[in-house]
Structure formats: C-alpha cells, structure tokens
Amino acid sequence: MPLMKSWVASANEADHPFPLNNLPYGVFSTEGGDPRCGVAIGDVILDVTAAEAGGLIELADEPLFDLPFWNPLMEEGPAVWAALRNRLTALLAEGAEEQAQVEPLLIAQIDAEMHMPFAVSEYTDFYAGRHHAQNVGTMFRGPENALPPNWLHIPIGYNGRASSVVVSGTDIRRPWGQLKSPDHDMPAFLPSRRFDIELEMGAIVGTPSDGPISVQEADDNIFGYVLLNDWSARDIQAWEYQPLGPFQAKATATSISPWIVTKAALEPFRCDTPVREFELLDHIKDCGPMLYDIDLEVTMEPDGKDATVIARTNYNEMYYSAAQQLAHHSTSGCPMNTGDLLGSGTISGPTKPERGSLLELSWGGKEPLTLDTGENRTFIEDGDTLTLTGAAKGKGYTIGFGDCVGTLLPALENPYAR
Amino acid sequence: MPLMKSWVASANEADHPFPLNNLPYGVFSTEGGDPRCGVAIGDVILDVTAAEAGGLIELADEPLFDLPFWNPLMEEGPAVWAALRNRLTALLAEGAEEQAQVEPLLIAQIDAEMHMPFAVSEYTDFYAGRHHAQNVGTMFRGPENALPPNWLHIPIGYNGRASSVVVSGTDIRRPWGQLKSPDHDMPAFLPSRRFDIELEMGAIVGTPSDGPISVQEADDNIFGYVLLNDWSARDIQAWEYQPLGPFQAKATATSISPWIVTKAALEPFRCDTPVREFELLDHIKDCGPMLYDIDLEVTMEPDGKDATVIARTNYNEMYYSAAQQLAHHSTSGCPMNTGDLLGSGTISGPTKPERGSLLELSWGGKEPLTLDTGENRTFIEDGDTLTLTGAAKGKGYTIGFGDCVGTLLPALENPYAR
Numbered sequence: 096m097p098l099m100k101s102w103v104a105s106a107n108e109a110d111h112p113f114p115l116n117n118l119p120y121g122v123f124s125t126e127g128g129d130p131r132c133g134v135a136i137g138d139v140i141l142d143v144t145a146a147e148a149g150g151l152i153e154l155a156d157e158p159l160f161d162l163p164f165w166n167p168l169m170e171e172g173p174a175v176w177a178a179l180r181n182r183l184t185a186l187l188a189e190g191a192e193e194q195a196q197v198e199p200l201l202i203a204q205i206d207a208e209m210h211m212p213f214a215v216s217e218y219t220d221f222y223a224g225r226h227h228a229q230n231v232g233t234m235f236r237g238p239e240n241a242l243p244p245n246w247l248h249i250p251i252g253y254n255g256r257a258s259s260v261v262v263s264g265t266d267i268r269r270p271w272g273q274l275k276s277p278d279h280d281m282p283a284f285l286p287s288r289r290f291d292i293e294l295e296m297g298a299i300v301g302t303p304s305d306g307p308i309s310v311q312e313a314d315d316n317i318f319g320y321v322l323l324n325d326w327s328a329r330d331i332q333a334w335e336y337q338p339l340g341p342f343q344a345k346a347t348a349t350s351i352s353p354w355i356v357t358k359a360a361l362e363p364f365r366c367d368t369p370v371r372e373f374e375l376l377d378h379i380k381d382c383g384p385m386l387y388d389i390d391l392e393v394t395m396e397p398d399g400k401d402a403t404v405i406a407r408t409n410y411n412e413m414y415y416s417a418a419q420q421l422a423h424h425s426t427s428g429c430p431m432n433t434g435d436l437l438g439s440g441t442i443s444g445p446t447k448p449e450r451g452s453l454l455e456l457s458w459g460g461k462e463p464l465t466l467d468t469g470e471n472r473t474f475i476e477d478g479d480t481l482t483l484t485g486a487a488k489g490k491g492y493t494i495g496f497g498d499c500v501g502t503l504l505p506a507l508e509n510p511y512a513r
Numbered sequence: 514m515p516l517m518k519s520w521v522a523s524a525n526e527a528d529h530p531f532p533l534n535n536l537p538y539g540v541f542s543t544e545g546g547d548p549r550c551g552v553a554i555g556d557v558i559l560d561v562t563a564a565e566a567g568g569l570i571e572l573a574d575e576p577l578f579d580l581p582f583w584n585p586l587m588e589e590g591p592a593v594w595a596a597l598r599n600r601l602t603a604l605l606a607e608g609a610e611e612q613a614q615v616e617p618l619l620i621a622q623i624d625a626e627m628h629m630p631f632a633v634s635e636y637t638d639f640y641a642g643r644h645h646a647q648n649v650g651t652m653f654r655g656p657e658n659a660l661p662p663n664w665l666h667i668p669i670g671y672n673g674r675a676s677s678v679v680v681s682g683t684d685i686r687r688p689w690g691q692l693k694s695p696d697h698d699m700p701a702f703l704p705s706r707r708f709d710i711e712l713e714m715g716a717i718v719g720t721p722s723d724g725p726i727s728v729q730e731a732d733d734n735i736f737g738y739v740l741l742n743d744w745s746a747r748d749i750q751a752w753e754y755q756p757l758g759p760f761q762a763k764a765t766a767t768s769i770s771p772w773i774v775t776k777a778a779l780e781p782f783r784c785d786t787p788v789r790e791f792e793l794l795d796h797i798k799d800c801g802p803m804l805y806d807i808d809l810e811v812t813m814e815p816d817g818k819d820a821t822v823i824a825r826t827n828y829n830e831m832y833y834s835a836a837q838q839l840a841h842h843s844t845s846g847c848p849m850n851t852g853d854l855l856g857s858g859t860i861s862g863p864t865k866p867e868r869g870s871l872l873e874l875s876w877g878g879k880e881p882l883t884l885d886t887g888e889n890r891t892f893i894e895d896g897d898t899l900t901l902t903g904a905a906k907g908k909g910y911t912i913g914f915g916d917c918v919g920t921l922l923p924a925l926e927n928p929y930a931r
Contacts, residue, residue: 243755245752255672270845272844281666335669
C-alpha cells in the first residue's frame with residue numbers, strides 16, 4: 096500500500112509518523128479545556144468529539160466520543176471500528192468534500208496536552224521475548240538453564256497493576272522499597288538503586304470474552320497497539336519475586352504512548368513468529384502472521400544534555416504474538432474485558448545493541464554503557480529522560496505511535512511525610 | 514459489647530449471624546427486580562436504596578445507593594461510613610420511632626438473590642499465612658527451606674484477576690489448562706485434575722491513596738471484610754508459576770461472601786499478629802491490633818450427599834494483617850483505589866484439621882481425606898460444593914458473613930466449541 100494523500104499537507108511529508116494511513120487514536124486537551132477524543136493526522140489532531148457532536152461522524156444511536164477515553168468505541172466491535180476508520184479516511188483524504196467543515200476541528204499537536212487514551216481495565220505483562228529471557232536467565236541461572244522448562248510452551252505472564260499505567264510525559268518518581276543487598280544479612284527500606292526500563296509493545300483488548308478463546312478469536316478481539324515502558328526496580332524485584340513473581344518492583348509506573356495505533360493501520364506489517372523448537376499445543380498454535388514489523392528505539396537523555404540511542408530492535412523479535420498471549424490468558428475461563436492491556440514482555444534482539452532493558456545492556460550492572468555525552472550508566476540516574484519510539488515502515492510512508500517518554504525524578508526524602 | 518436489640522425479632526436470636534451489632538452490606542434482587550443495595554438484619558434485608566429514595570437515609574447531596582454496588586459509599590470515607598452505621602442502627606434498634614416506615618422496606622433473605630456487593634477495581638492475593646507457607650514450602654522444598662528468605666520480612670503478594678471475582682453461589686467450571694505430569698516429558702492441554710480451594714479473608718479498600726501509606730493509614734482506609742475462596746488449579750500452577758508467579762491457575766474464579774462486614778462491626782474482635790522472629794522494618798511494623806478473631810470453617814458436600822467439615826481455623830492465625838499488606842502494596846507508589854480487594858492468603862492453623870486448602874489437607878494428594886459419607890478426597894471432584902463460613906463470637910452475639918459457597922461443574926468437553 097502506498098502513501099494515502101491527505102489535504103492536511105504535513106501528513107504527506109516523508110517519514111511523518113501520522114500519515115492518512117495511520118489515524119491513531121488519543122485523548123487530548125488544550126489550555127483550559129476538558130480532555131476529548133482525537134485522531135492524529137500530520138501535525139494536527141482532529142477533534143473527534145466535536146466531529147461527532149457536529150454530525151460529521153455518526154456511528155451509533157448514542158454518542159461514542161463524549162467521554163475522555165476510547166473504550167466506548169472499543170466496545171462496539173470490528174464493524175464499527177472499520178466504519179469509523181472509513182469515515183475518518185474519507186473526511187481527511189485529498190479532495191474530501193467536507194474539508195471546509197473539518198478544518199475548524201483541527202488542533203495543532205504542539206498546543207495539545209495528551210492524556211491516557213483509554214481506561215485500563217486490567218494490566219497483564221508477559222515475558223515472551225526469547226532474547227530477553229535468554230539474557231536474563233543466563234545472568235541469573237547460567238546459559239544452560241536460562242529458559243525455564245515452560246518457556247517454549249506457554250507465554251509466561253503475570254498480572255500487573257492497572258492503576259499504575261500512565262500516559263507518556265508523566266514524570267516517574269524513583270520508588271522506595273524493601274530490598275536486600277547481597278552483602279547484607281538483613282533487608283532495608285531504601286530508594287531503589289537499580290531502576291530500569293522495559294521496552295515493550297502493549298496490545299489493547301477491544302472485544303470482551305468470557306471463556307477460552309482461540310488465537311484467531313484473540314487476534315480479532317484486539318483493538319490496537321501502543322508503545323509500553325514497564326519501569327522496573329530490579330533490586331526490589333530481586334528480593335520480592337520468589338516465589339510468586341514481581342509485585343512492588345513493577346507497581347511504580349508503566350508508561351504508554353499517547354496514541355493507539357489500530358490493527359487496521361498495522362495490517363500491512365504483519366509477520367510470523369519465529370521457527371519453534373517445540374510445536375505449540377493447539378490452544379496457542381500460530382494460525383497466521385500476528386506479529387508486526389515495527390522498528391523500536393530507546394534513547395536516554397541525561398538532564399540538560401543530548402540524548403543517546405541505547406537500543407534498537409524490532410517487535411518481530413518476539414516469540415509469542417499478542418494474540419497468542421490473549422488466547423493463553425483466557426484458557427482458564429478468565430473473563431477478558433474491553434480496555435485490558437497486555438504488555439508483550441521486553442523486546443530484545445540477538446545482539447547487544449538490540450537489548451530492551453538496562454539490566455541486559457549493562458549485563459546486570461557489570462558492563463556500564465557509555466553515552467554519547469561521555470557519561471557512563473548502569474541503571475537510570477535521577478533526571479534521566481527515557482524515550483521509546485516505534486515506526487512501521489511502509490513503501491513511502493511510516494506508521495508512528497508518538498514518543499513514549501518519562502523522566503525519572505529523585506526519590507522523596509521521606510516517602511511518608513505528608 | 515453485648516447484643517444490641519432490634520425490633521426485627523430474628524436478629525435477636527442466639528448465634529444469629531446478622532444481629533444489630535453486624536449490619537453487613539450487600540446487593541440483592543427479588544424476582545423480576547433490579548439489583549439494589551441492602552443491609553442484612555436477622556432473616557431480612559433492609560432495602561437501603563429504597564430507604565434513601567424515601568428520605569429515611571440522607572447522607573450526601575447526591576444519592577449513594579442508586580447503583581447496584583457499594584463503591585459510592587466506600588468512596589465517601591470514614592465519617593460517612595460512621596454516619597450510615599449510626600443511622601441504620603437507629604432505624605433498626607428496639608423502640609425505633611421509624612419502625613412503621615422501615616417495615617415495608619424489609620425483604621425476606623430467602624426471597625432474595627445476592628449479587629456482587631461491590632465493583633472490584635483490582636484484586637491482589639497474598640501468601641501471608643505462616644502455617645500455610647510452612648506446609649506448602651515443606652511439601653515442595655523440604656522443612657529446612659520451607660519459607661523463602663523474604664517471607665518473614667514482607668507479606669508476599671501477587672496481582673490477581675479482578676474480572677474473575679464472583680459472588681457466593683456462582684457455580685465454578687473446572688478449567689482446562691496447560692500442565693505437565695511429572696511422568697511425561699511434554700505438557701498437555703487438559704482439564705485440571707488438582708482443583709482446590711483456598712480459605713481466605715478479603716479486605717476491601719475504601720479510601721484511595723496515591724503514594725506510600727503507613728500501616729495506620731492503611732487500616733483507616735479499609736472499608737470492610739469478606740470471606741474469600743481463591744479457587745486454584747494446582748497442576749496448572751505447578752507448570753506455570755516459575756518464574757513469575759501463578760497466572761491461569763488462579764484466574765478461573767475467586768468467590769466472595771455476599772455480605773461485606775464493616776470494620777466497625779469487627780472492632781471488638783481486633784487482635785494482635787503473632788510474635789515475630791525478626792522485627793519488621795518501620796514501613797510495615799505493627800502499630801496496634803489489626804487482625805481479627807474470626808472463626809472460620811470449610812465444608813465439602815458431594816453432590817446429593819451430606820456435608821463434612823474439612824477444616825476449622827481462625828483469621829488470627831495470619832502472620833500479617835490486611836493493613837500491613839495494604840501498606841506494603843503502596844510502598845512503590847502504587848495507587849490504591851476504592852474497590853481494590855486484598856486476599857489475605859490461605860489461612861491455616863498449626864494442626865492438620867486447621868489447614869485451609871486441600872493441597873495441605875491431603876498433603877499434595879498423598880493422604881486422602883475421608884468424608885463423613887465414607888468417600889475419599891484428595892482434590893475437588895465434579896459436583897462437590899465447598900462452603901466457607903466465618904463467625905466472630907462476641908459476648909451474647911455473633912457476627913457472620915453469610916456463606917461463601919461454590920459448586921464445581923465438570924470441565925467442558927471442548928472448551929472452544931461455541
């Protein structure tokens with residue numbers, strides 16, 4: 096598919112993340128205004144709430160965009176998702192009759208503040224990147240026992256904390272937590288000293304389910320994708336995670352990109368999961384290309400200094416697709432709801448510059464990175480800004496997500512002072 | 514505190530679970546009617562939604578009981594919680610002037626169907642019973658290594674799945690899942706063969722928090738308690754839980770009692786946590802009696818046969834209180850919301866008949882129980898009904914929760930057939 100031309104000139108620029116082929120969904124506000132639903136096109140946002148209120152978009156008897164999140168549309172299902180996309184494409188395409196009516200509803204992105212694009216029902220994070228699991232397992236258990244016995248048979252996942260999911264741009268406060276240094280006999284309550292990122296994609300459930308669903312049904316039920324950074328306190332995690340998994344180490348914050356890129360926009364970029372060592376059992380077997388070819392990049396920017404690219408990889412490095420993860424999530428009969436967010440797990444490629452966490456990049460803190468500024472890093476230091484970007488590169492156009500960015504603030508001196 | 518007398522005669526009966534001292538909150542419906550808020554008193558339910566609509570209860574400018582869950586009241590905080598309890602006590606006490614107005618708002622419990630009493634925001638389950646952890650650890654790792662190194666320093670918890678929480682009386686469907694028998698090299702997708710209960714109490718967050726809170730603040734923020742049965746597929750759990758904790762094994766269902774017993778009703782039953790081997794760090798140190806003396810009992814009833822009591826224990830056997838768990842949950846800055854549900858972890862006492870799971874009662878399936886019917890059990894069989902009851906026994910009165918009951922239905926022949 097070539098670039099689709101829009102009458103919004105900036106959307107036609109080479110490598111612009113928001114061409115007419117994309118049309119990602121977000122929630123924005125302008126100074127003094129309430130948050131509302133919008134779609135990104137070039138350098139502007141079409142105010143979808145206003146477009147619906149003004150009769151330019153009519154999809155249902157009740158308004159779908161009068162709340163500041165996209166869940167009501169997500170609940171409507173694939174036919175309405177397609178109808179909206181068709182209508183937005185028609186309104187914004189070169190030569191659209193409605194251009195004069197739509198133009199007053201465009202807001203410059205530079206003037207907009209972005210909010211959470213959807214209400215997160217529940218949040219699940221997976222551990223489904225082969226290279227990440229191999230790296231982490233090698234560090235902790237040696238290369239022979241790197242992958243747990245179940246790893247090649249099910250996408251390992253754990254429930255995270257929906258209340259801690261925040262939109263890109265939200266500052267992250269370094270957490271306190273109980274941890275135990277290897278050179279101490281007893282734990283202590285301290286600010287985390289090994290605070291990390293996890294480069295991930297997040298899949299958003301649109302259509303709910305109640306009972307086991309197949310991989311194909313799971314793929315059908317997914318509404319779209321965001322970039323996701325699962326901030327992780329490695330020292331808290333090391334002390335707490337046995338035997339029941341990570342808990343407070345992962346509960347400070349998880350950042351997502353401001354724009355939900357729909358499955359329709361990503362359709363040309365579908366690709367297969369890798370060749371498998373063991374055939375998967377039927378309930379999670381591949382049934383079509385359900386990963387996506389999306390280039391991913393992480394930069395680290397010390398306070399007031401230039402940013403350095405610290406990792407480049409691709410979503411196609413995953414061992415399990417989001418559809419397989421969602422299908423697995425439903426096997427026990429677990430009801431899945433509109434707005435459930437599934438983190439892919441850290442995405443790392445096979446070589447060192449492709450690693451999606453500082454834990455891997457600095458090999459557990461033993462091999463510091465050198466930034467372009469000349470500074471060294473093992474984990475994140477106060478004031479560092481971490482930015483995730485993603486781009487699916489088509490023939491003549493690019494699909495972007497907007498930056499997923501967060502700055503680490505120093506720990507509070509006394510977290511219990513009010 | 515002695516029995517407080519009500520003009521509802523059944524509430525004054527010896528050992529009745531719902532005397533005036535209790536006043537637990539639930540959501541009920543009668544044939545053909547919509548679910549509404551109610552409070553149990555003796556054998557009847559006071560329709561609180563109708564009482565508010567009729568002007569007998571006035572607590573806020575906006576109605577608090579026009580939705581079929583108690584979250585709006587929970588959000589109001591302790592002063593309004595106390596005001597409602599005072600008003601209900603006045604309306605239902607012996608000699609109340611309003612008796613004639615209240616009487617038409619009473620519904621026989623026998624005619625009511627109970628629904629989820631609150632909307633669960635997120636669900637967290639802990640592993641904070643010393644005897645349970647000791648038993649399970651001994652089975653899996655031997656008595657020397659039974660407790661993980663962190664166990665005596667933090668209440669180990671993991672996030673569960675709020676969408677799977679159901680009210681007492683909901684049938685439970687035996688799940689399928691991926692599991693691996695010890696005598697097979699490869700996993701298989703099969704119905705669970707080791708399906709179990711976990712006898713727990715659930716604490717419900719009333720007042721939200723955003724940032725670390727102290728144990729005292731956590732206790733203040735808790736609204737009330739329910740009985741909780743965290744149904745668990747042990748064979749699925751055994752295969753999946755390393756390294757990131759239980760996932761699908763715990764996602765089929767968690768049942769709670771229909772009635773929320775408020776902290777105020779349980780006030781006379783506060784008791785201390787046990788003497789500690791290691792002093793806890795300040796952030797989760799005890800600061801008052803925050804466990805409760807509540808007798809707990811589990812019965813198993815094969816289809817069409819008599820029930821057998823299979824376990825008797827007490828909530829005061831826990832090593833950590835719900836307040837300590839909630840405080841720990843907030844250490845990383847994790848926002849806690851109205852309607853968050855915290856499972857205590859399985860409650861077992863020191864002796865065999867006090868064990869709160871079949872895993873412990875049958876010692877991993879090796880020592881079958883004999884029921885009063887003469888049948889043996891290791892884990893739950895199809896058609897078995899499991900019932901949890903709880904009773905705080907005061908001088909001359911009892912505080913009950915209503916039964917927390919569920920019947921296990923056979924696994925579907927093909928879980929993917931529609």
